[in-house]
Amino acid sequence: MPIFLNSADADFDTKFAQLLTMKREDSPDVDAVVADIIADVRARGDAAVIELTSKFDRLDLTPETMAFSRKEMDDAIATVPADQRAALELAADRIRAYHDRQLPQDATWDGPHGEMLGWRWTPVEAAGLYVPGGLASYPSSVLMNAIPAQVAGVERLVICAPTPDGTTNPLVLLAARLSGVETVYRVGGAQAIAALAYGTDTIAPVDKITGPGNAFVAAAKRRVFGRVGIDMIAGPSEILVIADKNNDPDWVAVDLLSQAEHDESAQSLLITDDAAFGAAVADAVEARLQTLERRDIAGPSWRDFGAVIVVKDMEEALVLSDRIAPEHLEIACENADDLAARVRHAGAIFIGAYTPEAIGDYIGGPNHVLPTARSARFSSGLSVMDFVKRTTMARxxxxxxxxxxxxxxxxxxxxxxxxxxxxxxxxxxxxxxx
Amino acid sequence: MPIFLNSADADFDTKFAQLLTMKREDSPDVDAVVADIIADVRARGDAAVIELTSKFDRLDLTPETMAFSRKEMDDAIATVPADQRAALELAADRIRAYHDRQLPQDATWDGPHGEMLGWRWTPVEAAGLYVPGGLASYPSSVLMNAIPAQVAGVERLVICAPTPDGTTNPLVLLAARLSGVETVYRVGGAQAIAALAYGTDTIAPVDKITGPGNAFVAAAKRRVFGRVGIDMIAGPSEILVIADKNNDPDWVAVDLLSQAEHDESAQSLLITDDAAFGAAVADAVEARLQTLERRDIAGPSWRDFGAVIVVKDMEEALVLSDRIAPEHLEIACENADDLAARVRHAGAIFIGAYTPEAIGDYIGGPNHVLPTARSARFSSGLSVMDFVKRTTMARxxxxxxxxxxxxxxxxxxxxxxxxxxxxxxxxxxxxxxx
CATH class of the missing domain: 1.20.5.1300 (Single alpha-helices involved in coiled-coils or other helix-helix interfaces)
Incomplete structure (x- = not known):
């Protein structure tokens, strides 16, 4: 059973505050292990990377096989079905078109005494994208990380992606090629982050590292921050749907489940001004969960962390939404545009009943790398801005x-x-x- | 003696690489202490903050005296001499005028199928600025941190500034008032960062923390990153001057010393295409060091980390400059504008012989919080962008x-x-x- 809250209840404030601070993820303290791995890679370079890859990914590499060869990439990419290739190409085109508009402008002007003032933007020279292996190896994430870097004008773009037991995802390689990635290394974990930050004989160091990863990758990124730039430290994902009764409960249910199926620690929230609609959505979720392929992930996520919150009106929904500062916010109600325009804290807004979050995850154009765990209060999704920096000028x-x-x-x-x-x-x- | 290098020498590449990777700062491992302090403030709130302030700053606070009262601020500000007040006001005005131009634009447009796409920028709600106590308590840094936040539209701006033994800097309080800071807390160190990130009964939590600090402050910022946004982790400061022989060696010498006087671990570098000019600058530095008030800081900095690098031409200077990715870059030579336009990695450029870095530190307009330790390769100085975040939209x-x-x-x-x-x-x- 998800949590049901009603803003009219006496204990609502307490319950809502509990929902906000709910601990959804165990954060194992891997910091000491990660520190050792980084030190090892700094000291022994390729040898350490090869040893750690053998240990964690059961894959024996040599400096020569650390990166996919041109032929290996060609061969793998050739196996991608035509419909998947077309879909990925459409996604890449739309993501590029959206991000093209993010390129910031240089400016110079004269001050009151004839002095020149201004700034100039330049791209980061080299960026490394981390792509998780196994279940969470998503070609869409490759596009979302690499295309902003490509648009920014990053000269050298590389990927580190573990291939446990040698398992390769051809779509990931195709996504890399579509977005201008030069080299894909079969290396993952903290050792990949260390190699990207400090370099080895085979893996040249980069200036910026982005992309999601497990606790080891996150801890490693936190440690190398300062030596290189990093994007955010991603937490478990969440969605908030604000919907009135003029919606199909099943549509809202699958939207909630599209978040829940990511991870048992994902959180799916519904705010509605109609209690009966809220109950209908909860029923629809249960119905979908009967057959959903990933019900063993989505079920626990929904039951442990999901919530239906009934409010007296959409103004109240807006206030609660800003307190949640959701990563993803769907607004499907009357005056959705007006409400959307007044949201203060959200990673991405999907407006109207025909904009499920999945559109934004894949193909809408905006980036799907978004601030999680209430960090939309102070940070933005990934963008071209993450791959450029500003030099100020004065004369x-x-x-x-x-x-x-x-x-x-x-x-x-x-x-x-x-x-x-x-x-x-x-x-x-x-x-x-x- | 500073380091003298000549790009014509056989071992130049090695020596230059050593210069780049020179360790200028001991990084004491304060992480365990900081973790304890943060845990203590989270657990005991005000009581922990008060106890730690008594221990580290020899100052006994109560929840009521933790912040400066209106009257305390008025009284302190009234002691500021008129010329200092006028200078600070001119600085604030110019910094505000520069940063006003940084406000980013919202955008919406229609995609090929009538869909709406775009983004919207919103300010962070609350920001906390850290201002070091003692020697490095600089009113100019208050302006440089607070004004971008104020321009961004941050609603609640507070400062944490330790006042060891109760020592207060009236100019810091005036700078706070000129830049819209609501409250100044007499609290410093890791306990201030913890209080700003997690809140206590007296200090409300903020969403973003910026400002320089010692090793404890830096370690605390790194730890709370994710819970709140932070700016960069600042390292020791540096300047690179590129100058030809048509400069007054003494002007370049004082510019180098203006960096060196900050900190024994600061680094001042000169690149010139004229060996005799380089030697003349080194002589001028020694002459100035005889009488400089802060010669006990500037002297060691210059002798341990300073360098004069002779190159064959300014093209070579540009290549080396990009490898250094200096925080501050002065260019005083023929075609300085052209060279400046081709720099790829620098925090701030000061062009021409009449633009000493000190102008940028105080009054030019651009921000003086800049990426140190080669991080201009991937990051920018502080700006309005640090206090806003983007929400993407799709319909x-x-x-x-x-x-x-x-x-x-x-x-x-x-x-x-x-x-x-x-x-x-x-x-x-x-x-x-x-």
Whole structure:
């Protein structure tokens, strides 16, 4: 049974707060293990990577076989069925078109004394994308990570993807090729993150690492942060659907399940202003769960963490939604556009009854790498911005230095930084002499 | 003696690589201590904060005195000399004018099937700025952290600043007031970061924490990253000056020293195409060091980590500069604008002989919180973007779902995510029935 809450109940605030802080994921403390792995890869390079891959993935590599060869990729890609290839190509095209619009603009302008001010954006030179192996090896995630990097103008894009027991996903390789990835390494876990951050003889170091991974990968990313850039540390995924009674309960049910089927720790929430509709959705979820392929994952997720929250109106729904700061937010009710425009904290919004989250996961265009676990309060989904950085620029004229230099000198003195002041004073003295 | 390198020397590549990887800072492993402090603040809230402040800052607080009162701030601010106030106000105005231009634009557009796509930017609700105490308590840093947050539209802006032995910097309080900071807490160290991230009865939790700090603060920020957003983990500061012989060696010398005086682990580098000019700058540095107030800091920094690098031409300077990815880059030579336009990795560029870095530190307009330790390869200085986040939006029409839904279904099936496919299929079946 999912949790049923009603905002009219006396204990609602307490119950809702419990829902927000519910611990959905055990975070095993793998930090010590990960520290050892990183140190080992830094010290022994390829040899450590090969040994760890043999141990964890039961795969024996050599420096020569660490990356897929051109022929291996060609052969694997040739096995992809035509409909899957076409679907992936359509997805890549739409994701690229969306992200093309994210390229930020350079700017320069003149200040009040003729000084030039501005900034310039440049791409990161090399990026490494982590692609999990096994069940969660998703070609769509390759597109979502690699295309923003490609659009940003990243010169060298590589993937690290474990292939446990040698299992390869041809669609992942096709996605890599469609999005400009140069090399795919058969290496995973903390050892992949270490190799990408510090480099080995075979794997050249990158400047930025993105992509989801298990607890070891997350801990490794946290540790190498600073040495390289990283994207967010992803937590378990969640969806919030805000829907009124003018919806098909089954549509909402499958939307909730599309989140629940990811992971037992995923969370699917419904907020509705109609208690009977809420109950109908819960029934529809149970009905779908009877036959769903991944019912052993989606069932526990829904029963342990799912919730139906009945509110008095959609204004209240909006307030609760901002407190949840959901990764995915579907809004299917009257005035959905208006509500969507007033949401303050959400990773992605899917508006109207014809926009199931799965459209955004694959093919809508927006990125599906989104802030989880309430982090939409302070962070954004992956974008072109993650693969560019800004250099600020300033060029003073003698007039500008005369006008604003003395204030800089005053502040430098106040902060006890004499040389800062002298660097301005030396120039002002010359200018005043002339 | 600083390091002298010449790109014509046989061992230059090795020596330059050593310069790049030089360890300038001991990183004491304070992680265990910090973990304990965070756990303590989470468990005991105000009581822990008060106890730790008494222990580390020799200051006895109560929940009532944890924040400066309105009157305490007024009284302290009234002691600021008029010239310092005017300088700080000019700085605030110019920083605000620069950052006003950074506000990102929302966008919506129609896709090929009438679907709406786009994104919207919203500010972080609450931000906490950390301001170090003691020697490094800089009012300019308050402006540089708080004004971007204020421009972004952050509703609640607070500062945590330790006041060891009760020592207060009135200019810091004035800077806080000029940049819209609501409350200044007399709390520092890892306990301040923990309080800002998790909240106590007195200190409400924030969504984003920025600002520099010592090893304990840095370790605490790394630990709470994910729970809240953080800015970068700052390392020791550096400057690279690229200058030809048509410069006053003394100007370049004080610019180098303005970095060196920050910290014994700061690094000041000169690249020039004229060996005699390089030697003249080194002499000028020594001359200035005789009398510089902070010579006990700037001297060791220059002698241990400073370097003069002679290159054959400015093209070579540009290549080396990108490998250094300097936090601050001054370019004072012919065609400085052209060179600046081709720099790929730098936090901030100061162009021409009349733009000493100190102008950017205080009053130019651009932010002085910049990526250190080569992280300009993948990150940017602080900006309005650090205090906003993007929500993506999509609204499908029935036509759009018919056009692109089947591809999403195909990919969902290929990824083994049945419910994802069903969420599309349920709608397509209805649309096809009509």
């Amino acid at each position: 003073m004229t003698p007039d500008a230095l005369k006008a604003i230099g003395p204030a800089a000198e005053t502040l430098a003195k106040a902060e006890g930084l004499e040389a800062h002041g002298l660097s301005v004073r030396a120039r002002l003295d010359r200018l005043n002499d002339v | 499908m029409t029935p036509d759009a779902l018919k056009a692109i839904g089947p591809a999403a279904e195909t990919l969902a099936k290929a990824e083994g995510l049945e419910a994802h496919g069903l969420s599309v299929r349920a709608r397509l079946d209805r649309l096809n029935d009509v």
